[in-house]
Amino acid sequence: MSDTTSTTAMVAPVTGSGALVLQLKNVHTFYGAIEALKGISVDVREGEIVTLIGANGAGKSTTLKTISGLLAPKVGEITFMGEKISGMKVHDVAAKRVVQVPEGRRIFPRMTVEENLGMGAFLRTKDPEGVKSTLELVYELFPRLRERRAQKGGTLSGGEQQMLAMGRGMMADPKLLMLDEPSMGLAPVVVETIFETIETLNKAGITILLVEQNAAMALAIADRGYVLETGSVVLQGPGKELLHDEKVRKTYLGEA
């Protein structure tokens, strides 16, 4: 235990000077009687890439679902840009431009690529010009999607579907983009593309909350990271520091 105290002691590891975008304060979420989140507190500042890492069942996806309103916290509060969003309906959270790219892609299989992207911009009814330019941006970032834009989403390969899911998320013009396991089940080359895209989006000014099992890659691009274990934050700190933390290396990076 002694080797971890140095990291846990960093209670306020603020790197960015950006304004607080997202704040989770002591959030408890339940699945029926099972407490999946046991009082999680997470901060995300403007312009950051923040990552949540941890093993299966640690509560990473649950955290994202609680933020996006798919689940409601029983205790605790979530604020976005100073406004309380916990307890809001999913579509109302989406209207705040808090966008979740769900685990397993979840594209619409019987819609074309372009219709899928159109669904991403579902709420941008007053900004047709902006939608058009975002669409152009998505196609530039993922030329494969342009080639296949008339194809049904369900016929794409796993990697293309992940690109589509990310593109669809971008179409909402997010202020905060939450990515749930974007590298899951993908070939290493594709994973690299996905991570490069995350960095590109971040440089374009989008704040990112990234959930990953691939801890090494996530921590390498993250400003800060949180390590989750059975529903609690056990470690937090700058990405690079966590990457070199002995416990993280042992538990999550598979080093002896």
Place this chain on the structure above:
Amino acid sequence: MSYLLSQLINGITLGGLYALVALGYTLVYGILLMINFAHSELFMAGGYVGLGVLKVLSDGAVATGPLAFMKPAQTFFNSGMLGFVALMAATFLISAVIVGLLGVLIERFAYRPLRHAPRLAPLISAIGVSIFLQNAVLLWVSSKQLPYSRADGTAFVTSHTLLKFGGVEITTMQVFIVVTSLLLLLFLDTFVARTRIGRAMRATSQDREAAGLMGVDINSVIALAFFIGPALGAVAGVFNGMYYGSVKYNMGFIPGIKSFTAAVVGGIGNLRGAMLGGFLLGIVESLAGGFLETGYKDVIAFIVLVLVLIFRPGGLLGEAVAEKV
């Protein structure tokens, strides 16, 4: 030959009615993966509401007491072509809206509270709603078969022979039913394929959670499906009353089962499938009834269902989509 054609025309007419009702099953199934067993009762309710509207708008015997103020309106609705067209438009519109709202109400109170319950629960609830509606009509309206006509026995719509060739007859009523059904089907198809709300419905049916993340208000989409389906069912119910000349509290059961069959034959969840299945079933049934014996028509209809399910379990236009768990 002319007999064959006559049966074919009957079949297409019947098919139009089946298609309208089948859409209600398929819309709800597509979005909630639930079979709305109460839908046949909404078809029945459409028949009754339509009869009520027709009586208020054009039956002199009703325009007494508190409804005496309807007299001048009735004079208008009962005079000439314009009056007739207005009467039909008003009847179908009012019936569709009332029954559509009834559908929304049923979803809100009988199904939504069970949204996260095991799938059997809303199914049982639907059967409960079905029994409730039948008995409500039986107790509060009438247990008897009611004629679809004014108190003096005159029909609201008199059907004329429009075309006659060989021994084949096409009536205005048949054309009215088929044309209206086709227009409504075309309208719904375009609505779902091209409009923003239609896309939201398709997205919701393909992945409800993901649609919510896109900002789609899922409850509104579900409520809309529960409005459109029963509204179309009501139109079929009114037509059914006019075509067969009467309504009864249990009239929904058999057409309901048939339309459900049509939806399954076409591929449940698929709108065009429901339309195709409806017409196919109507035609097969009429031909079987005409050439074998009337008693066999239901047997043949269900044999078609069994055959389709054996060779194409997903239905004619259904996609082989893995069952969601």
